[in-house]
Amino acid sequence: EVQLLQSGGGLVQPGGSLRLSCVASGFTFRNYAMTWVRQAPGKGLEWVSTVRGSASATFYADSVKGRFTISRDNSRNSLSLQMTSLRPEDAAIYFCVKDSSPTAVAGSYDFWGQGTLVAVSS
Amino acid sequence: DIEMTQSPSSLSASVGDRITITCRASQTIADHLNWYQQKPGKAPKPLIYAASSLQSGVPSRFSGSGSGTDFALTIDSLQAEDFATYYCQQSVSTPLTFGGGTKVEIK
Secondary structure (H helix, E strand, C coil): CCEEEEEECEEECCCCCEEEEEEEECCCHHHCCEEEEEECCCCCEEEEEEECCCCCCEEECCCCCCCEEEEEECCCCEEEEEECCCCHHHCEEEEEEEECCCCCCCCCEEEECCCEEEEECC | CCCEEEECCEEEECCCCCEEEEEEECCCCCCCEEEEEECCCCCCEEEEECCCEECCCCCCCEEEEEECCEEEEEECCCCHHHCCEEEEEECCCCCCEECCCEEEEEC
16 A cells, blocks of 8 residues: 655744655655645645656756755655745645656656645744 | 646536536647546545546546647536545646646535
C-alpha cells in the first residue's frame, strides 16, 4: 500500500523559514518523480515544485523560485521542501504527491499525502 | 503558462443525475489532462489521467473525454458520495496548472 506521511509545517513569521518532509512507502521511491502541490485556504490547487526520481532535475513555480528548495533522499525514501523568505501568500496546505509514471515526469499524480498546514503571520 | 478554465464553477444536482464539467486549455495539450476529486478537509483523489483513462478503483460512472484544448468530465447517475469539488490539471508542461475547480452540490 502506497503511503506518503508528511510532517513539518506550522506557524512562521513573514521572512522566516520552514522545512516540510514526506516519507514514502509501498513503492520503489527512486523510480518516481515527486511533487509538492499547495492549496491556500478556500482556494484551488497550485503546483509548487517537482523533483525527478534520480534527483537529476528540479522544477519550480515562478512564485517560489529562489526561495524554496525541493530535495529527496532516495536511501531514506524521503522528500523535503525547504522554504525560506516566507510570505503571507505562501500560507497554504502543502501536499506531497507521487507521479504516476515510473519512467518519466508524467505530471499526473496518483497518490497524495495527507497535507500539512503552513501559516505565515506575524 | 497554460491557463485551464473550468465551467461551471459550481452546480447543483440530484442523486441519479448525469452531469458534465468542462475544462478548456489556453493552448493545445493533446491528451495531457487529468481530473481530481476533492472533499472538504481531504487531499485530492485522482480520477482520470490522459484525458480518458480511469484511475484504478474509480467507479465506471466517471468518464473523461476530449483532446487538444477542450475536455469534459461526466458523471453518470450521480451518487451521494460524488458531491465534492472537481479539478482539471494539464500535465504537458511546467508550470503544471489546475483549473479553478467545480463544486458539485446537492440540489
